[in-house]
Structure formats: structure tokens, C-alpha cells
């Protein structure tokens with residue numbers, strides 16, 4: 001499965017609470033459209049979206065479950081991770097920071113329990129320290145997802161290529177570049193920096209943000 005994602009694009013299909021597109025059917029339609037465009041895998045959030053998307057696409061699904069938006073919120077507990085797998089996720093993405101987890105388990109304990117059940121784990125890291133921990137714990141995939149969101153690294157305008165390079169150099173495991181990849185050129189730079197795959201969310205699947213980028217460009221320099 002990981003080989004099928006090598007050097008390719010993964011599309012993250014997510015809508016946030018209260019947004020107009022927050023509906024599993026809509027998310028599944030967008031996921032299918034992304035697959036038709038050549039996405040090698042789909043990343044998606046929430047049990048209903050995971051199931052709906054699983055029913056539409058044939059590429060692998062990276063599932064996660066967000067609980068809130070502060071602290072450890074990306075698949076914060078073992079229970080959330082198991083549920084993502086049962087809903088149809090082929091890979092489960094979980095918070096891989098060194099912060100305390102709401103169920104009191106360590107990251108390593110969580111990964112060990114998931115591996116016992118045959119679940120493939122993607123580690124959403126925010127720094128090189130997180131990535132070291134995630135690597136040691138045996139995570140199947142490492143990613144830069146949380147860089148810029150945990151206070152450990154600056155929130156760069158584009159992807160955190162510096163962290164990506166460090167991770168690729170240090171760890172003999174697939175490293176996915178995720179977070180603020182907004183253009184095809186940035187995606188290409190991430191592959192050139194050694195990313196196994198590049199994950200793009202907002203830049204492809206969040207029309208409100210994309211619209212606002214155009215609006216801002218038109219407003220810049222206006223009298």
C-alpha cells in the first residue's frame with residue numbers, strides 16, 4: 001500500500017464544523033473527484049466521512065478523527081484510532097506530539113496497541129523531537145502535519161521543508177510532507193526534498209480559503 005503512494009499526491013478532504021460542505025456525501029464526491037484527478041490516497045476526518053469515502057474510492061484512505069481544535073485533537077486516543085480503522089481507514093493518522101494524551105496512554109503504548117490489531121499508523125509530528133519519538137515507537141509513516149501548530153516550530157507560509165529534510169535525513173521510513181502545500185511548485189519541492197508523498201488539503205479541497213486567496217490578491221494595492 002505504501003509503495004502505491006510513493007512520489008505521489010495524497011489529497012486531504014475535510015470540512016470544518018459549521019461549514020457548508022460539512023456533509024459526508026459532499027466529502028465523498030470531492031474525494032472521488034480527487035481520485036479521478038490522480039490522487040494516490042485520500043486523507044479524511046471523522047467516522048461518517050471515512051465510511052462514505054471508503055464507499056466511493058478505491059485508493060487507500062488515511063483516516064483520522066478530530067476531537068476539538070486545541071492540544072491533542074487529531075485522533076487523540078486509542079479508542080478514536082480503533083474507531084477510524086473500523087470505519088474503513090486503511091491507515092490511521094494520530095497526533096504524534098510529546099504532549100500528554102487525554103486517555104493517559106503514551107504515544108508508544110498507543111502505537112503498540114494499534115500494531116497488535118494490525119493497524120497501520122501515520123504519525124502527525126510537529127517537530128524533530130516528535131518525529132524521533134514517533135520513529136522510536138515504530139510508526140509506519142512519519143509526517144510534518146503539525147509543524148507550526150504546536151508552538152515548537154514557526155508557522156511557515158508554505159510547507160516546512162526544513163523539518164521535512166531533517167526527518168528524511170534522520171529516519172529510514174516514509175516521510176510525508178503535509179501542511180500548507182498550496183501550489184504545484186511547493187508540492188514538487190517537497191518531493192525534491194525527499195518526501196515519500198505530498199499531502200494537499202486546503203489548496204485543493206477548501207474553496208472558502210482558495211476564494212479568499214484570490215480576493216486578497218485583488219484587494220492588494222487597491223485604492
Ligand SMILES: CC(=O)N[C@H](C=O)[C@@H](O)[C@H](O)[C@H](O)COP(=O)(O)O
Pocket residue numbers: 012014064074145146149178179180181199200201202203
Ligand atoms: C493542523 C491540522 O489540524 N491539520 C489537519 C490535519 O488533518 C487539516 O486541517 C489540514 O487541512 C491537513 O493537514 C492538510 O493541510 P493543508 O490544509 O494545510 O494542506
